[in-house]
Amino acid sequence: MTSFSEVFIGLDLGTTTSKALVRTGDHRDIGIVEAPTPWHKYPDGRTETSAEILLNLARQLISRAISTAESALGPVRARGIAVAGLAESGVLLDAAGRPAAPVLAWFDPRGHQQVDRLSAADPGFAGLFAAKTGLPWDCQASIAKLMWLQDNGWLIGPGARWLSVPEWIVHELGGDQVREPSLASRTGLIDQNTSDGWLDGFTAAGLPAGLLPPELAAGHCAGRLSADLAPTGSARAVLTVAGHDHPVAALGGGAVGPDELFNSSGTADVVARSIPGRLDDRQRRAVVGSGWSAGSHILPDTTLILAGVRGGLLLRRVLTSLGADSPEGRAALDRASLAVDALPPGLEVSGAGPTGNDVVIRLGDDATPATIWAAATRYTAAEIRTLLANIERVVGPHRRGVASGGWTRMSSVRAAKASAIDHLSFSPVTQPGVTGAALLAMYAVSDGSTALADFVVQACRDTDPITVHR
Template identity: 75%
Template sequence: MTSCTDVFIGLDMGTTTSKALVRTGDHRDLVVVDAPTPWHSHPGGRTETSPELLLRLATDLIRRGVHAAELIVGRVRVRGIAVAGFAEGGVLLDAAGRSAAPVLAWFDRRGQEQVDRLAAAVPGFAELFAGKTGLPWNSQASIAKLMWLRDNGIAITPSSRWLSIPEWIVHQLGGEQVREPSLASRTGLIDQNTGKPWLAGFTAAGLPDGLLPPELPAGHCAGRLSHDAVPAECAQATLTVAGHDHPVAALGGGAVGPDELFNSSGTADVVARSIPGILTDQQRRILVASGWSAGRHVLPGATLVLAGVRGGLLLRRVLTALGADSPEGRRALDHASLAVTALPSGLEVAGAGLTGDDVVIHLRDDVTPAVLWAAATRYTAAETRALLAGIEGVVGPHRRAVASGGWTRMASVRAAKASAIDHLTFSPVPQPGVTGAALLAMHAVSDGSIGLGEFIAEASRDTNLTASHLQGAIT
């Protein structure tokens, strides 16, 4: 009889690119496959996709991952699949369980009119919202998208349900309808003091209070896979919702303890901090006013404090402007900028900010490309330092920090970050989002004899030792 290798799949349904990692039970990563997330942009800043396209993308990634893994180790059996991904955007289901509306991107600003109207009608609601939900009162949270859908002809009844994208995909693959806490925290419909639906918020928004399904934490079995579009090797695999992509990436990168910080350095420069226990309404209001959000972490009993700047986007634009966006040009610029000490007077790079979309450069004579690149890396690092300073008076300093992501492959970026973030190390894990999801898939299959926090901590140690041995290329 032909031998069979047990594997686990972690999916990360991303904003720009979605990925799947196939890993063995001894934490050996076999292959990562990816594909663009199928967004459609329309005039007026509207960006959306369909639930069906996202499900098709997920099943295609699973299929490709299985086939690529079998080219490496032969026949495989998929034991578990975990799905992480972006939040805020989700799927509205009608009474029959069918999708009833498009998926609005998390950054789509539809709903701002409804947000402004409710704030005007209920004085003090924005502060109340920030304290209860840990989110700013704007168009990003799911509650704003739901109000927009309702006001634009989409029926939302007591029989309707709202699922995040990872929850929807798990359900469509054969799992139950569940509410994972880190994803539900981005809806604006959860009271962070209790972790339960915030009934006053539903009432104020004019939404039925049964929209969200029952809670099931990340890394717990949500059902068994039963779907015709995936290979037979996946039949009856354990399904779990891994959670919001940022805390899941923190797990994959090895930031798994209390008061640990994870810095994901990609197009967005995201900082995710774990805080033991639950914050107060006042602490959440202060954090939101400082540009952060506060909700449930994937780790049990922990709060996730999250913020970001557009550092990666700024760096990419500066590289392009300098003509150094090829691998060779990037390496040369990276090396030359390490020799830059003090920046010349009058040189300034700005624009990453919380909402800034533009790069602004002020310079005088004698500014070389290396000096300009050094100024850009130091600016983005300083933006992160300012974010951290804004919360340390509320939740105290972090005790350990881990950075990962594409930009950390450049020595100049690593040096700038190390000067701005205390106790910083760099993760060897190349794809922390799907790595964290795969770890949660493994926990969902385990016998439950070890708690999630301890399981992830032990598995992360093994992951950091084997991360450099990825056998399959990204395909």
Template identity: 45%
Template sequence: MTELLLGVDLGTSDTKVLVLHADGTRVGTWRRPTIWRRLPGRRVETEARTLLDGVLSVVTDALTTLDEPRVLALGLTGLAESGVVVDAAGAPKSQVIAWHDPRGAEQLAKVPADFRDAFPVTTGLPFHQQWTIAKLLWARDHGLELTPGCRWLNVPEYIAFALGADPVAEASLASRTGMLDLDTGGPWTAALDLLGVGAGFIPERRYAGEPAGTVRNPDAPGALRGATISVAGHDHPVAAFGAGAVGSDDLFNSCGTADTLLRAIPRVVTADERRLLTSARVEVGRHILPGTTLVNAPSRAGLVLRRVQTALGATDLGVLDAAYAGADASKATVTGSDVEADDVGIALREGATPADVWAAAVDANAGYTADLLARIAPVAGPYSRAVAAGGWLRLASIRQSKSAVLPGLTFSTIDQPGGFGAAVLAAWAAAGSPGEIGEFSARLRPGSFFVPSR
């Protein structure tokens, strides 16, 4: 019998499962596209069942290739802000609205001034419609009844629940809802009152690395049933954990569709510090690690690069990547890295080539990364080690531009650090959370996982 650990990463673009042997050696990664329905007005949504089916399908893909598999533990990480309202019986009552969907802006504009003023310092989030509460206000105005017994589950929490786990709220995911009081770590009463729900709307808190239950869903593959489930948390801090970059002097750069700088501060930051960071459009929340604050400075760099690629008609980025060193980025201007930007702008000067436009986009994103680093420094302080991971780092142009603005940058060689982090946290939960999580994870981590930035 082949005993396995699974880490599932429910991403915006793909749902991935990383499969490890029980000793941490890698079996492989399987993926399927995450299915969304696109509607007029840039609205994007899906069904809770569609997400569950996607997870079951990709896990089945993996397990059917193995000889007598048995899954010991399943960790779930993924996108935040999106999720589902379930009724008292556990049935979904709402659509899953994508985190980048613009719905909710109109409802937020009507909230009382005192709520708006208190929102950033209480929740650690800049006041805009990305967060769950905006989506819930919109849904309530469009027919969703938040009846007694209803609960909110973020996407990884819902998948865990649908597979057989308890309904739980993991701290890093709850921090992205706009309904968590960072000082207390519990629900923010003013947010619940605004929605007209009680404290039970947010389920019992369960930290990453704590068991949430076992797989009992009859639709799950037989090899998965009985596995310990742990909700590992929001994909960015889980990837930082997977890459081994959650120390107080570590900087982690997640280089995906959303490109973010992350710092872990081993305390709850003060109200004044939250006010300073949120005014600079930096996000603050609870980390997957207890007693730790996550500082998250986001950009839309990956989205900028994808849109520029589409505009250039570049089916093979290898050509643009190879031409980066000799391109003239001054011949074009590319904008759109800021998280509040809706559009990507491209301005061309005489003689600009596709390679020049690509270079301008890469350099603009790097410049914005340097700006984000300066925004978080007053609270997080200097870093002594910088680690980057993510799909865009396959390109030399991205690695070079990142290294130019993040001194001492190294790159994680762990493929799918989010899935790896989720699998390790689930394994720790299944083992009864023995000792310190850092020591436990070191036993499962590949021996050499940093490479020089050059």
């Protein structure tokens, strides 16, 4: 009789790159496979893809993950698959359950005219929106994308459904149509007081109240992988929606306690904070006014507040401009910048360009690559410190901080972050998003007798090094 090794697969469908991680039942990470997320970008800033393209991407990643596991372990059987990813992007389904519109990127600018129109018609709507949903009234939330689709020829009538990208993938792989709370809280259609649909928001946007499916928490079984979609070694695997990529990454990095802060240091420098229980309308409005958002965490009975700066993007551009984007050049610059004390007069690095994406460097006579890099790391850290100072006036200080992500491999970045974030430690997990998803795949197969946070703490005690396969 053939002996199989049991494995669990976590997917993280991201903005730039999508990944899948394979983990064994005894918590060994076998490998990560990754591929570019296939967005189509237009010259005017529009960015979109299709539901079918994303489904094919997910299936390919699962198949490649199984092959990676078989290369290392021999015959395998996938017991659980969890899908995390971007939140505001979603798939509009018609009454027959078929994709009926393009998938707009979460950062796509479409919807701003609809936002402006509703604001003009009801000047108090923006404040009410922040109080009820915990989000700023802008074109990022799914509600604005849905309003744009409706205004531009896509019918959203009775029987239509809106699934976030991870929810859609799980459904098409064989799961039920479900609404995972951390993803749904980014739509702008959920009343955070009740976790149910916000009827006034549906009415104001002209959307049917049954647009979102029933709720199912992250890490709970949403169904099983369809036999006709399953690559060898994955038939009948338990499926679960892992949730929004940021709280899933916090889970993977080990930030699972109350009042804990997770800093994901990738292309975006994202700060995610757990708050026990629910905020009230006044607190949510204050959170949004402080430059943050508030929604559901993947941890039970926990609020997630979220903010970010374009720290990683700025650091990458500065690194490239200094000619230090090779491993050797990066290491040399990292060492040299640690010796920098005071910055030379006149030197300033910021991200305050006219587009919001630009990097501005002002130089004096004494500037060197090391001082320029030190200025860049200190600027991004100061931006986070400002965010924290603003939010602490609303919800108080955090108890513990954890940072992870590619930029934290540099000592200079770690030093800058430690100066800005109190009680900070650094996670050895290099890919927290897929790590958190894999943990939720394992939890979905467990008997549920252990609380999710305790399950993660136990599982994260020992993690093997990971090989990345491009």
